[in-house]
Amino acid sequence: MDLKNENETQHLMAMDGAADRLKLFQMDLLDPSSVLVPIKGTLGVFHLASPLTAEKDPQDLLVKPAVEGTLNVLRAAKECGVKRVVLTSSSSAIAPNPHWPIDAVLTEESWADVDTFKKHNVWYPVSKILAEKAAWNFSEKEGLDVVTICPGLVLGPVLPPKVYGSVQLFIYILKGIQVPMESLYIGCVDVRDVAKAMILLHENPSAKGRHLCEEAITKFSDLVNKICDLYPEYQIKRIEEDGQPWLVRAENPSKKLMDLGLEFSPMENIIKDTIDSLKRKGCI
DSSP, X not given: OOTTOHXXXXXXXXXXXXXXXXXXXXXXXXXXXXXXXXXXXXXXEEEOOOOOOOSSOHIIIIIHHHHHHHHHHHHHHHHTTOSEEEEEOOGGGTOOOTTSOTTSOOOTTXXXXXXXXXXXXXXXXXXXXXXXXXXXXXXXXXXXXXXXXXXXXXXXXXOSSSOOHHHHHHHHHHTTOOOOXXXXXXXEEEHHHHHHHHHHHHHOTTOOEEEEEOSOBOOHHHHHHHHHHHOGGGOOOOOOSOSOTTOOOXXXXXXXXXXXXXXXXXXXXXXXXXXXXXXXXXXX
């Protein structure tokens, strides 16, 4: 993001209260000195930024920036006396896990297998797994209070002028473009629920460790077929075969967050709110 370009920042400054409560800083996560500036004087840090794709050399252009960027944020937080860092990881850092019992519901104790993703040349999950593990190592060695949140496919109302990440994948589904998500998808979550979860994790000292964040553990076919049921006009091909035999469905996998008071929007509402938002933006 270029802060000198109003087209990239006006959607942020247009939010309620932004004029008085929001301050933007230009920084490079790989430059430790620039990371220090916005963190000085803060009580808590929410670290979300991480590269999504790299067409060439993913180890250097995706994995390394994710890991080093995370460590630079944690070092700055430690130096500035921050009380707690809430780190955004991913549900793809939890599954798939070939060592997890095939008949057991996934929990935060599971770690996705790096080699499985490397074998299929899928590098974003690799970056999230290694960045989160690096954060836990730093937390243990340096005594910094860190908690992590592992969201599923993040959908819901779109704020930026451009569409990225999870919502872009959602558009591909609507357009009938084949999306090989069986190795990544274990559920979806509304972006507003993710934001609420982050605040809960920051404000509750009792919150510890990893926190899976999705409305339910569902299979990719569940999402696609639910869209088919709600919006038959998109003529999306239903998925009849079970491409995720290793995944056990569960209604309350995010129990740790629910115990903190978070209530999740159901999949049907998430889908409707996402499509309504994309229609308003003219994206579909």
